[in-house]
Amino acid sequence: xxxxxxxxxxxxxxxxxxxxxxxxxxxxxxxxxxxxxxxxxxxxxxxxxxxxxxxxxxxxxxxxxxxxxxxxxxxxxxxxxxxxxxxxxxxxxxxxxxxxxxxxxxxxxxxxxxxxxxxxxxxxxxxxxxxxxxxxxxxxxxxxxxxxxxxxxxxxxxxxxxxxxxxxxxxxxxxxxxxxxxxxxxxxxxxxxxxxxxxxxxxxxxxxxxxxxxxxxxxxxxxxxxxxxxxxxxxxxxxxxxxxxxxxxxxxxxxxxxxxxxxxxxxxxxxxxxx
Amino acid sequence: xxxxxxxxxxxxxxxxxxxxxxxxxxxxxxxxxxxxxxxxxxxxxxxxxxxxxxxxxxxxxxxxxxxxxxxxxxxxxxxxxxxxxxxxxxxxxxxxxxxxxxxxxxxxxxxxxxxxxxxxxxxxxxxxxxxxxxxxxxxxxxxxxxxxxxxxxxxxxxxxxxxxxxxxxxxxxxxxxxxx
Numbered sequence: 001x002x003x004x005x006x007x008x009x010x011x012x013x014x015x016x017x018x019x020x021x022x023x024x025x026x027x028x029x030x031x032x033x034x035x036x037x038x039x040x041x042x043x044x045x046x047x048x049x050x051x052x053x054x055x056x057x058x059x060x061x062x063x064x065x066x067x068x069x070x071x072x073x074x075x076x077x078x079x080x081x082x083x084x085x086x087x088x089x090x091x092x093x094x095x096x097x098x099x100x101x102x103x104x105x106x107x108x109x110x111x112x113x114x115x116x117x118x119x120x121x122x123x124x125x126x127x128x129x130x131x132x133x134x135x136x137x138x139x140x141x142x143x144x145x146x147x148x149x150x151x152x153x154x155x156x157x158x159x160x161x162x163x164x165x166x167x168x169x170x171x172x173x174x175x176x177x178x179x180x181x182x183x184x185x186x187x188x189x190x191x192x193x194x195x196x197x198x199x200x201x202x203x204x205x206x207x208x209x210x211x212x213x214x215x216x217x218x219x220x221x222x223x224x225x226x227x228x229x230x231x232x233x234x235x236x237x238x239x240x241x242x243x244x245x246x247x248x249x250x251x252x253x254x255x256x257x258x259x260x261x262x263x264x265x266x267x268x269x270x271x272x273x274x275x
Numbered sequence: 276x277x278x279x280x281x282x283x284x285x286x287x288x289x290x291x292x293x294x295x296x297x298x299x300x301x302x303x304x305x306x307x308x309x310x311x312x313x314x315x316x317x318x319x320x321x322x323x324x325x326x327x328x329x330x331x332x333x334x335x336x337x338x339x340x341x342x343x344x345x346x347x348x349x350x351x352x353x354x355x356x357x358x359x360x361x362x363x364x365x366x367x368x369x370x371x372x373x374x375x376x377x378x379x380x381x382x383x384x385x386x387x388x389x390x391x392x393x394x395x396x397x398x399x400x401x402x403x404x405x406x407x408x409x410x411x412x413x414x415x416x417x418x419x420x421x422x423x424x425x426x427x428x429x430x431x432x433x434x435x436x437x438x439x440x441x442x443x444x445x446x447x448x449x450x451x452x453x454x455x
């Protein structure tokens with residue numbers, strides 16, 4: 001059985017609504033979800049805070065005996081290059097990092113330079129720029145994925161046109177690889193089951209195999225990429241609940257560096273800047 | 276039953292097993308199969324235009340609806356089932372008896388015959404009962420659920436309602452390239 005993930009559930013501040021959302025996602029068969037905190041630097045709001053211990057007793061998901069896994073994700077809506085500060089300390093508490101670029105220069109920079117996991121393709125407007133092969137391939141080489149959200153398409157007809165237009169535009173440049181599909185659901189009724197999402201991928205221009213990958217294996221590679229980003233390419237692994245603050249362990253999730261356990265004294269800072 | 280002829284190719288279908296998910300379970304009982312058929316046809320017309328509406332009028336039907344659990348079987352012709360299926364996620368509400376119920380359809384399984392969908396449904400319902408077991412509030416409910424679990428079997432035999440029963444199993448091989 002494949003594991004399905006939905007990495008974009010928008011956080012709206014409503015805790016009971018969030019709980020229903022997670023229960024519905026568990027019922028539909030998603031093994032992992034990520035609560036998305038959208039941060040817009042241009043608006044007046046202050047820094048976002050994570051809802052800790054959202055659900056004490058998490059619901060079991062379809063066909064498994066383990067409860068659904070809930071991650072935290074931050075999306076920075078960028079209209080200027082100063083909005084995203086790499087290596088900021090606030091970003092450390094989030095498991096996944098995403099950016100949503102609004103201009104072509106920012107898109108190029110996000111693909112080639114920024115240390116993020118996901119690049120969101122905006123759905124609320126027809127993108128003013130086209131996707132060029134060079135940054136898209138550069139992002140694919142680094143392991144950064146592109147995300148298309150579908151709940152706007154379900155809500156409104158004009159947004160549907162923009163979503164499909166932007167998605168098809170993207171698929172032409174990236175040839176259907178390195179894409180994830182996710183809802184940007186705020187309520188439980190905006191979610192869709194994993195097979196339905198796979199079918200929606202066909203509407204967005206993906207082939208059958210690519211569409212299924214977009215819901216399971218590419219999402220899993222995003223999680224692994226996020227782990228290697230947090231753990232400095234898989235060398236340092238910090239445990240929160242230990243008595244000493246940092247335990248050292250080699251993370252097997254990074255294929256480039258193998259699975260060897262490296263002693264803490266031998267870690268060189270130059271290895272961390274690899275990638 | 277007569278053997279299947281080559282000319283029967285156009286009558287081959289795909290049966291989609293879907294579950295209607297609502298926020299308020301008591302509203303489920305208001306549903307009937309006509310309401311679901313109308314909702315699906317309207318959505319297909321909205322998403323795929325006149326072409327979709329025309330495809331829907333040939334070969335699409337709601338075969339079975341269980342209002343208590345929200346399970347519905349949809350039958351579609353094989354040549355265009357993906358197109359019609361791609362419109363199903365866009366259903367946001369179903370109108371029945373003057374009320375609009377906010378809901379969506381979750382597709383559980385695609386099969387070539389009703390019998391395979393039935394077999395899947397039995398397995399699925401067994402899993403649901405297993406999930407309910409730890410949530411039982413008292414011993415009596417636990418007994419009921421355990422009894423129901425032990426009684427889950429496929430009712431065999433020649434039931435004329437399932438007229439595709441003897442159709443060849445090779446239909447299903449191309450059915451689910453993507454499903455596990």
